[in-house]
Each structure stands twice: as C-alpha cells, then as structure tokens.
Amino acid sequence: MPRHAVLNNVDHKDLRVIRAHGERFGDDVMAAVTFPAEFRSVQSHYPIVFQKSQDGTTFQPLALFGLREGENLFLRGGGWDAAYVPLAIERQPFLVGFDGAEPVVHVDLDSPRVSRSEGEPVFLPFGGISDYLEQVNSMLLALHQGLQSTPAFVAALLAHDLLEPFSFDIERPDGTQRLAGFYTVHEERLQKLDGTALAQLHQAGHLLPIYMVLASTSHLRDLADRACQAGNERVHA
Template sequence: MSVELVNKNDHQGVKVITRKSEDFGDNVMLTQTFPLEFRHLQPHYPILFQKVRDTDRFIAVALFGFEEGENLFLEDSGWGASYVPLMIQRQPFQIGFQNKEDGVERVLHIDMSSPRVSTSEGSNLFSDHGEPTEFLDYMASALETIHLWAEQGDDFDKVLSGYDLLEPVTFDITLETGRQAQMLGFYTINEDVLAKLSGEALGELNEKGYLMPIYMAIGSLGNIKKLILLKSKREALED
C-alpha cells in the first residue's frame, strides 16, 4: 500500500477507475456499514453483525455472498444493485489526520498502489487548472460521511450489546441444485429480547435514532433468499 495525501501538485494527472469488477478488488463477501446507511441497504442486502476479533465490540456488515471472495452482486456490466455501500464506493480513498496548531484536521488520502489508480482512464481528481473536480469533492464528502457514521456506529453497537439485543445466527443454505451449506460467525437482532424491552428502553432507542435501524436490520434478512437465488443462478451457469 502506498498512501499519499491528495494534492494538486502530485496528483494533477491522476484518475480513478470507478467501475466495479473483480479486477479492482470488488470480489468481497461483505463490507462494514453503519446504522444511518441501513435505509439504503435494506432493499438489497442482508444486514448482519460481526464481533470484532479479540474485543467485545460488534460492527454491522452488508452481506454480498456466502464465502470469502464471493460477491454475488458483481456482474459483467458492473454492480448488480442500485445502491453501492459507501465503504465500497470510497475505494481507493481513505481518511487521514493532520496535526494543526488549533487541533487535528481530517484530510483525504489515496492509495496509489490500488489498481483503480490510472493516468489513462477514469475520473480526474483535478481539472486542467488544478481545481478539485466534482468527483473528488464527492469522494471527500463520502469519506466525511463515513467518519460521522462510524462515530454513531460505535455507540449503536454498545447500546445493542447493553440491551443484549444481539444473538449468534446460523444460516442453513439450500441451493436450487440441492447443494447445502452452513454460514456461521454472524449475529442478528434478538427479536424476542426486543419484544420484551420496557417502554423506557424503547424510548431511549427511539430517542437515539436506533429503533428504525434495528427494524431495518431485521427486515433485511429476507435478502438472504435473494442471495441464495443469485448463487443458484451463478452455479447453474458454471455447470
């Protein structure tokens, strides 16, 4: 990885390829997401939770496939859903931090080793006059949104854990071919515990803006069937 602070002097001729493809590392099984993004995700992806290794923390994830390196939304024409999660959109950019006299400033970095970085095709970072393009402004805005969403997401998982609302889940998958598999290592909302929460607890969740994302995560589980269908179709084409 070769991460650099984005600036017009070093990146005047740099372009970023935005199309989605396995060639650019988009063949991922899942990506991290945040409660404020659930509204956009729910129509397309199952929203689950994973425990962060060696901690008591959880993160929310959008699921794209059933095994490592499998993204069932990748098609020859690109991404097969109308909304692409921001953690996928933001590649190859990331947030950096720069010390200032009056504090710490968030800045935009780019991974120059990414296969998305090009000098011959893609979206320009800067105009011929050295001004940031609309594309670069959008990416900076997306990274700022991710930063703010992540702050809320940290509290969200603490609240869910505090109310014992997360439970481990096992998915038994049967494809149209008859092949069966199990998917382990994920958590989902415990609906029995949710139903028994006091009015005070529900009021706190609602006041924090967490009640709606909780129900969106529950509702998104119907998309597991969509993934099974996509995988069945893919395996049928490979046979």
C-alpha cells in the same frame, strides 16, 4: 500492498479513477463495513449482519454481498448488480487519514482503480477539485462520521442483549453450505422491551436502524438464490 499518500493537486494533478466494478478492482469481497445512518439504503439490497471484533468486546455491522469468503454475488455482467453500492466500496481508492488531529483525504496509489489515462479526473486542469472529488469528499465525511456513531449503537444493542448468533443453510449446486459466525438482532427480545427502553432507543436514534437490520434479513434468501443461479451458470458454462 496499499500505498497511501495524502491527496494533493501537485503530485496527483493528472490522477484519474476508474469507477467500474469487478473482481479486477478488488470488489470480490464477501462484505463491507456499514453504519447506522446508511442502514436505510443498505437494507434495500443487502442483509445487514454483525461480526464480533477480534478481541470479542464489540461488534461491527456489515453489508453482506456473498455467502463465503471472496464471493460477491452482486458482481454481474461487468458491473455491480444493485442500485446502491455501500460507501465503504464506492469511496475507493480514497480513505480518510489524519494530519495530527485533522482528517485529510488519502489515496491508495497502488489501487487498480487509479489511472493516468482513463476514468474520472480528480482535479481540474488548473488545480481545482472536480465534481467527482466533491462527491468523494462527501462520501468520506459520511463514512467517517457514520463509523464514529457505530460504537454507541452497538453498545445500546449489547446493553439490551439484542444481538444473537444465527446460521443459515444454503443449497448450492455443489452441495449444502452453512453461513455462520455472524449475529443479528434478536426480534423477540426487542418486542419484550418496555416503553422506557424503547423510548430511550428512539431518542438516541437507535430504534430505526434496528428495524432496518430486521428488515434486511429477508435478503439472505435473495443471496441464496443468487448463489444458486451463479452456480448453475458456472455448471452450464
């Protein structure tokens, strides 16, 4: 269970964070949340898909790392096999909490990344914040602001009926698997939008992220290739 605490330089003066990636750090996840301002970086490596909320009223964009629950095909050789790690992963074990209306940095003290003996120091010897914590603060701010922008982006997609469900079949060494339950941008409907609608999307800053989603779909085939390679490695191990 997570054990969140407000980060401070008294209780956490000796806190260090292990920045490596692997299953033991909780990175064996199929996907992570992302947001429109991050799409340009994400689409270089991962498919961007949408998942319907539990109440069925909206959608959340995700960076896809695997093709089934608990699978991260980017965990290789004791590290993360991509030049960009989405902020929802990279910011761990830190998160944004609130003191009233004020956002404050929290840390999960039960995270396997937290240490007193190894990793990046969070604070300097006399209480100042380290360069690493400066980076974390920037990541958390970008993530917080980005997630706040997501509802308007999704609302624009829904207003123009631009989301559609899709399925994707993968031939694995242990059999055929179908990826389903996710949504993507309906390219034909996008192409049929008139100039006024496209101008509105552009002026609102939504058009570029939409094209980033479309560009990212080519990485579904990359994920399938990674899955087959991982399966063969297990078979031959």
